[in-house]
Amino acid sequence: MKTSSIIILVVIAAAIGALLMYSVNFSTYDTVSSAKQKQGQYVHLIAKLDKSKPIQYDALKDPNYLSFYAVDSLGNSTQVIYHNPKPPELEQSERVVLKGKMEGNVFECNDILLKCPSKYKDNKQELEKSVSQY
């Protein structure tokens, strides 16, 4: 193959690659206040469970409805609605990544990623905590 044809191929490849990347709608990591400004836009909210407010979940009545409050590192809080069962370890989580969008003052969540102590056995501090309970 000639060098010129290789260059053409590389250019075409780069162009296709750029087009493909452009076709992907990337999301962003946000805080509560910046998410509120992006109403209806899909964002990733990094927050903590607000333990001072109630968690509403009753699987006997509706297993697909969970409501709780999340507070971010700046201290802003929002109600979160999640149409799925409550992750059992929600109360124990140290940090949550909520994927979804802000609708008015409510965060409609599609997916919750929890950072939990017991999932991270490589975390030495957690192991030390459990060892000192003896």
Next chain:
Amino acid sequence: MIFENEHLLPGQVGQFFIILAFISSIVSAISYFTASKSQLEDEKQKWIRLARGAFFLESFSLLAVFIGIFYICSHHYFEYFYAYKHASKELEPKYLLACIWEGQEGSFLLWSLWHCVLGSILIFTAKKREAPVMAIVNIAQVFLVLMILGVYFLNVRIGSSPFVLTRNELVGPIFSQADYLTFLKDGVGLNPLLRNYWMVVHPPILFLGFASTIVPIAFAYSSLFTKDWGGWVKAALPWTLLSACVLGTGIMMGGKWAYESLSFGGYWAWDPVENAVLVPWLILVAGLHCMAVFNSTKNALRASYFFIILTYLFVLYSTFLTRTGILGDTSVHAFTEAGTAMNVLIGIFVIAIPIPVFFMYFKNYKKIPTIQKEEDISSREFWMFIGALILFLSALFIISITSLPVYNKIFGSNIAEPADREFAYNKVLVLVAVIVGLLTGASQFLKYKNTGNKYLIKKLSLPFGIALAATILLAIFYPSEFTKKGPGFLMAIYFALFASIFSLIANAFYLRTVLNWNLKAGGAAISHLGFALLIGGMLISSGNRKVISDNSKTGLVIPFAKDPTGRGTEDPMENLTLLKGVPTQMGKYIVTYVNDSASNEKDRTFYNLHFQKKDSVTGKVEENFVLTPDAYRMKDNNLTSNPGTKHYLTHDIFTYISTISVPIPESDTTTFKQHDMSIGDSVFYSKGYFILNKIEKNPQNERFNFSPTDTSLVADITVYGNDGTSYKAYPALSIKNQELNFINDTVISQNLYLNFSGITGNNKFKINSKETDKLTDFITLKAYYFPYINLVWLGLVIMSCGFVISLVNRINAPRLYAYLSVGLVFVFLFYMFLLANS
């Protein structure tokens, strides 16, 4: 201070062998490198002898290290941090191997052990290329052993040894006591997600795939080093085939594990960890095709070099992604961070081999021979090259999205992955599937150099027609229900489906008409056929996957709180609550949560769900089966559920538990009442009476599975309610590892708890009962209907067989030996499978 009851010898021996392996790998690397530079045959042979000796010493040492880790884990020596983190007493012995590769250190060791195996074969087969090839293998070994070295250098710990002690790693008051080990009764144990037999088998396969990618790049290096362009391709081709086969199988075994053990309802989720291993495989396959082109036409040599070197770079890059904790928020199953020193070490490993080889490649680029004449557009090599390019581009696309956390780290940006991750990948890769399907179907009939148009039309028109007809029939009688992404994507699915069917049929035709079912020559066609089946199976099973636990259609919903968003029709209601003993309609099935049974493993419970499907007109029972999904509830309420799946030839019913009711609260004030009973005695409770039928020692049934070393007694009790109902209950006690365990049983509908606590002096049995008015037990279930999932697994098996056939055909060794060794591998795999399933 002298600590009591520690077993320090195995760790000291193990650590000695780690250091010995490290030193001998350096000696071997240097000797091989010197040998490859040496011009004098005499001197060269001397160096090679030294290098071989060092390599075998290194292999022996690594094996000893492995035995050491196995020993401390199997003996539950929790004074070792590795055993404490990864092993536990209740863990069944079949998962011991999984414990070892759960941790960073164990998996690096596994990788280096495979290098030892591959290296030993290379020593006997690589002939004149032995020195440069083995030099590369040994450089990789130096790095891998460095990862588990755990030696301090200028106050920084280099690598992390599997033999460090718990008391040195953790800080806590108990470690200042001489008898601290009496407090460390049990280890943390294996992550419940990994307690699956695929987890015993899949990592060794995947790591063999990883380890084997070093051989092609080592051959490429040897040719760049000796300036013997081209000759390496023939020698490296069988190794590349082996790599592609093993890595591909390993990746899809991971998918099978995910399907059987993870609760996202599928075998592929475009998780960064999955993508990170898929990408090198795609590039490897691209390289494989270029090498095949070169073998036949002397074209595409430069591309072969490029793809093979890039494959290894991406294998190491995937290690970097999964092991440095950089994926953090984006992946469910990456390793957590191992410290800066470790990350730097992994970073150096990533570039240490591929970058210098790339440098040599670009320096010699002009000297690598090419054919000046352009390829004919009707030639096989032209389209094979296009196919390789497509695979390469799709790999780049996948890795550029997967690497988002890396960009964020470098540029401080906060880009997150797209809203619908799967769709973002699928919409591009479905088009790749169309092109790859058409290429793999048609290119078999193309000839090298050029092909007559008439011949092609004659051969291809029939498969084309059949595939078109089959696709149309499918669209009419079994339409894809994947409409939620719009008609455009649905069309793309049909195109991809057509392309896969076309490829399947064209390859089958090729086997029949051109090769006359001479399967030995048809490795490529068989692989392509398997691949087409795999892709087609994926399209059908994912496209028509249905959630059957759909509450909006069948379940009972009592809105109890005002939903501030207002429930839209698109909101998922995909989970169904089942009350214990209450039959509930779910899709076509009536499901009853019958009872739950404890397992031998701590915190694990099996939920017995009875499924029944009746004919809507006649009321005749058409299907009747019990599924037992299970869940681990950990101390901190963390729930890990394992799916229960009913396999049919044409579809699977896949279920998992998404919530379970909160267990009896600690504040439950009712206490057990003790009854001393003989066989046949009856005792009354508020709603009836129960009879002790018999006591069994170590029974083996679907409920209990005691190992021969346990001592257990199971009370067989029948409970008769006043309303005429009767139930069986089996409270038990067992002695395991000198610890007494009680396995209570409950008869929920009677609110009756039974416990068996021992034997009295006068040969009566202590049966305790308790009645409590707690809430009804319930579970929340998610269930899927997976059609034709078996096509995916069948496709995988066929593809791997194709690779093996090509591989055996390309080895110079006698056929008999080749088949014998392949057979041995299968026997080994089957043995592992039996072991894990025992």
